[in-house]
Amino acid sequence: MNSVALPMAENPPVSVPVARTATDVDIARLRVAQLSAICLCAAAVALAPAPSAQAQVLTGQERNNAQTDYSRQIRRQSVSRTTPAAGRYQAATGQGFVVDNAGSQLLLRFDRSNETWVLRPSSAPRGDTIYRNDAGEQVLRVTSGGGMTLYSPRSPGGSPVSMASGTVPNLQPQSLGPIQLFNLMTRRSGLISDAVGRLVQINVYGDESEALCVEALIVSTDTVIRIARSPSAKPFLERLRVITVVEGNRSAVTYSRGELRIVVDPSRGVAGRPSSARIIRAIIPQD
Numbered sequence: 001m002n003s004v005a006l007p008m009a010e011n012p013p014v015s016v017p018v019a020r021t022a023t024d025v026d027i028a029r030l031r032v033a034q035l036s037a038i039c040l041c042a043a044a045v046a047l048a049p050a051p052s053a054q055a056q057v058l059t060g061q062e063r064n065n066a067q068t069d070y071s072r073q074i075r076r077q078s079v080s081r082t083t084p085a086a087g088r089y090q091a092a093t094g095q096g097f098v099v100d101n102a103g104s105q106l107l108l109r110f111d112r113s114n115e116t117w118v119l120r121p122s123s124a125p126r127g128d129t130i131y132r133n134d135a136g137e138q139v140l141r142v143t144s145g146g147g148m149t150l151y152s153p154r155s156p157g158g159s160p161v162s163m164a165s166g167t168v169p170n171l172q173p174q175s176l177g178p179i180q181l182f183n184l185m186t187r188r189s190g191l192i193s194d195a196v197g198r199l200v201q202i203n204v205y206g207d208e209s210e211a212l213c214v215e216a217l218i219v220s221t222d223t224v225i226r227i228a229r230s231p232s233a234k235p236f237l238e239r240l241r242v243i244t245v246v247e248g249n250r251s252a253v254t255y256s257r258g259e260l261r262i263v264v265d266p267s268r269g270v271a272g273r274p275s276s277a278r279i280i281r282a283i284i285p286q287d
Contacts, residue, residue, distance in 0.1 A: 030221070044045075082129035082142040083121070088166040091150040091159040098147035100171045105271055106131050107171040108139065115219045116171045118271045134251075135277035150189035171271055173211035181183040181214060196237050203244045215244045216262045216273045220253075223276040227283060236284050253282045 083101065090096045096111040106119040108131075119131035119139055127144035141149045141158065148161035176184060185202045192200040202221070204215035219245055227233045241258035248263040253274040255261075260283070265272030 011116070018056055025111050031155055056140060082127070082144060082146070084142060084148060088150065088164045088168055089150075090164040091152075091155065091161050093150075093155050093159045095150065095154055095159070096151060096164060097150070098168050100168065106140070107270065109169075109171055112122070112223055115276055116173075116215070116270060117275060118273075125158045132279055134271075134275050135281065137277060145176070155266065171270075173209070173215040174213040176214055181210065184214065184217065188217065190226075192221055192224055195225045196234075196240060198241075200224075200240060201242045202243065205244070205268075206264070209264070209272075212264045212266055212270070212273055213245050213247070215270070216264050217243075219259065219273065219276055220262050223279045224283075226276075227280065233284055253278050255282045 013051075016033070024253045059091045075135070076137065084099050084106065086100045088096065088098050098109055098111075100107040106121070108117045108119055109115065117133050117139065119133060121129050121131055124130045124141065129142045130138055131140040131142070132138055138159075149158040150161050151158050181204065185204060189200060189202045192202075202217070204213050204217055224237065224240070224243070228237055239258045240255075240260060243260045243262070247266055248265065249265060249267075251265045251268070251272050251274050252263040253261065258278070262274060
């Protein structure tokens with residue numbers, strides 16, 4: 001018998017099982033569970049809205065509101081700290097005046113004047129406070145330390161102010177009664193007629209605040225007389241025939257067709273009357 005030598009075939013790879021302990025199995029399962037949990041959390045965060053971002057927006061808005069309120073309180077405190085005390089004062093130019101407080105507004109009246117100015121505060125650099133009239137003109141400047149400067153036609157660049165002695169009159173409008181009001185209107189009509197050289201009629205219509213109408217009458221007639229004494233300004237009164245004081249929802253002053261019309265707002269008290277500065281601007285056009 002012939003024998004045939006056959007090539008020896010390679011031994012196929014044999015998989016040798018690796019023995020795992022119970023600890024290895026537990027660790028593998030734990031890793032799989034952790035990966036699954038991480039995937040689920042990531043999917044939930046991706047699909048759900050971001051409440052944390054919304055919370056940050058609300059917190060930012062609330063923070064802005066708080067900062068705004070705080071700024072307002074600081075401004076109010078700054079103004080209150082620089083509010084002049086009621087009393088009598090005198091500027092370095094010799095001009096005297098009295099000051100009284102009316103809530104958030106300041107009342108000022110110069111000596112030998114019938115007009116009470118209502119001044120409104122506004123913040124200025126270095127913690128100062130500027131008080132302006134209803135025409136926007138600067139009248140007083142008060143520093144954070146209490147120093148005062150007066151701005152007027154006598155001292156347009158400002159004049160230092162110091163406290164003076166003397167009584168402080170009541171600067172609130174005063175009622176007269178019908179008889180005294182009629183006598184006042186008659187006297188004022190005569191003064192203006194003499195100043196402009198012809199008859200000027202005066203009408204006053206007011207039911208809610210006679211005192212405010214009386215003050216408006218005095219201020220308007222004093223202003224017209226002062227304009228009539230100026231040779232350069234008197235021609236603007238050539239058409240003046242009537243001065244009318246009425247009540248309304250907003251203070252105003254107009255000069256048209258020979259009538260100077262003053263509107264007072266009783267709801268605003270002494271601040272509801274136009275000042276002489278606004279009356280002058282209505283009569284004399286501004287460049």
